Amino acid sequence: MATYHRGELAVQQRAGLATPAAHALRGIGSTVPAVAAAFLAEQPMIVVGAVDGAGRAWSSLLTGEPGFLRVPDPTTVLIDALPLPEDPLASVLGDGPAKVGMIAIEPATRRRMRVNGTATPRDGGLRVDTDQVISNCPKYIQQRSFAFEPAAESPTVRRGAELTVGQQLRLSTTDTFFVATASPDGDADASHRGGNPGFVRVLSPTRLRWPDYRGNTMFLTLGNLALRPTAGLVVPGWDTGSVLQLTGTARTDWNPDLAAEFPGAQRIVDFDVTEVRETLHAVPLRWTEPGYSRFNPPVSQAN
Template sequence: MGVYHSGERTVQERAGLLDHADFSSAAIKSEIPDIARGFLAEQPMLVIGATDAHGDVWASLLTGEPGFVTATGPAGLAVTTTPAAGDPLHDTLAAPAHLGMIAIEPATRRRMRMNGRSRPTPDGGLDIALDQIYANCPKYIQKRQPSHVADQPATPRHSHELGAEQLEFIAATDTFFIATADAGGNADASHRGGNPGFLQALGPTRLRWPDYVGNAMFGTLGNIELNPRAGLLLPDWSTGTLLQLTGTATVDWNPDHTDGLPGAQRVVEFTIDRVVQTEHASPLRWSAPQYSRFNPPAPQLVQGAPA
């Protein structure tokens, strides 16, 4: 199917899901559906992904009052803000860039993925020409209700590995976002969710997570097939702190390695190159989660992983 690139087709074939992927391809549009226009206009946050000048892929978060994301034409999007100074994508989006996006509404478990090309506007926003727009199913999204607090000064902290508090945070997380890009730099941003413990630290520079049943498009794994660079965004829903990681991802297809990982079809391993943590980066605060009924049980702790 023309909507998929070679990496996606390779992964779909390896998974034995070519027919399922062909069926799912009907959901991928080149113009914004009317229902999506209303959905986007209601959102206070937008997860984005792009590649920086060094070839590193990062995921980040844009926030604003509902209406800060609006459809401007059949395949046009306007966003009234850009990443703050100090964000890994601040400089990248100060110039034209390939941009992946996911608008997600935890309160209703709805999400919309969009990929395209952005350019900065004189008023400090982004104009985005979309190539692909499609909704995803609500699986693995934890239900949360939002509230707002006043903006607070945010200063990023940089490192090359995870500290003890960050490892504890990862052990408790139930949601993260992953940005990837194909060989041509076309970016994608996606969501991963599960019960606490589904994202595991194998050490201060290595993570792994189970890849659960999805829509068979394999946008993320297809990109990794062609380009292992990836970025993770882990939001602290209660404080607004953001943890951003960039590194490389690999997909382990050995079925023996899914032992102890309920629901895993495959395993993804991530090697960290750089860590950016920004306290109170988001003005959004969220209620305690109502976990998705689709979440498999939490995995067993792997040998050698931090307790």
Template sequence: MTYHSGSRAVQDRFGVRDVADHVGQAVGQGIRPVAAAFLEQQPMLVLGAADPASGAVWASLLTGEPGFLRATGPRQISVVGGVRAGDPLAGALSGQDTPVGTIALDPRSRRRMRLNGRARPTPRGLAVEADQIFSNCPKYLQRRESYETVDRPSAAARRSCELTTEQREFIESADTFFLATVHEHGADASHRGGNPGFVRADSPYELSWLDYPGNSMFLTLGNLAVDPRAGLLFLDWVSGAVLQLTGTARTEFGPDGVRTVRFTVAEILETPAASPLTWSVPENSPANPDPAR
């Protein structure tokens, strides 16, 4: 894998360039049979991209019956249905060769797979041609044993520029969120997890979280080092409500390798009943640190 200057700068800051090069050897362009089988079992996909009209970066949730997501070639996946109407990335995904990052996460098995590439519309939804394909370890991923599909009536989305008290409480009760970032040649979507309280709503305009130790590739922090735009997605795993935020993020480097990411809100979209999935009660990852800071 070829890293850009942002990721290299963070890797060098922590002296992990050799580790990152070793881990990067697992990043490929082809979809192996085991990965194709994994994708076909999933009822949801998170996709991150920049809206070319506004420049804002968003993370969006796509759902469907297992099989809605499948490998259709050695480097291509298809997504039946695409994003829902009114999603902030609907316009971006109507064009050709839109840089996107995707992550398929399965709470049942605590497995996840990331596929970054270029999206184009199809008569049935989307196709994504892969530039990078890789899996991550189950660290910080909460187990949810099962889900049910519920027929939920649609509800109007609510836009705002500052977090309400209820939204701040929801964020601070979360054990998972998804983070979209971009760089000059592409986009990335990643997962962040921890015990409730690991992400904080410090004000109606700012969130923060500790960046826990990971695979040393520093793709997300590297992207933020060269482009601060970011999109966050919080999912209510029971009601199906989705909270999407776009804004900018910066990393503060403290002593003893502590890294704090601070996200400044530019716009918020809250959509009740955006997902038809209701998941079972989570079992927190044993890797989760104490969120107290």
């Protein structure tokens, strides 16, 4: 039976949403329903989050032709892909087993689902034994369709301890990113964050800030951060196939005056960057221009 850990419970209580969160708990299962298995089989991409040997959280993208995600039984997800050798999660997932948090998203229909569990390498891919299977609402997902475009060049990796000017521009204009966190026990989770371009603020080459909008009341991400502040972000290059990955620490700021600077925000999250990896020509997926979610709050002119 699903339960919340003390960090999630504390955040739910502070937000005044303990009762709806208790009801939402029914949405967390341990097996993959048939409808979810069919959904996964149609996807060309899944986000995977995990913690490396140094205790840093990272998020990564795994891609493949639809069918590369398979559910042979209700407690198993097979992934016919591994991270690139240059990816910070390559050794974590390649050596396994490793606790992972995953989220599959279908921008064309604004559907998404999360699967958390233990990943073990197998036959050039991964076997994930499920612990949590969670369906989420379609809020803040931008509508896109995909096509495959074979890479004309080999992946190229840029590493740094802070954001370049180009990377800052990319973050300040993005409409989507994914964030990986973990509980003190090491259970990983990956979640989606979306909004109109400008919803992420770049405060400096090593600090970001984004609003926390009204969601499913579970607070799985903020609950993990309350106990273990490590976080890993991945920002897809929707039209280029590049991948921008950041690791660092994040904390929730409950100051209502600060939240008021972001229309629609309930609170804000500050993220301090400790390492940046940008991989060009990372994935063969290309996506159309976005149709913005009607749930996206407007972006303050202060941005």
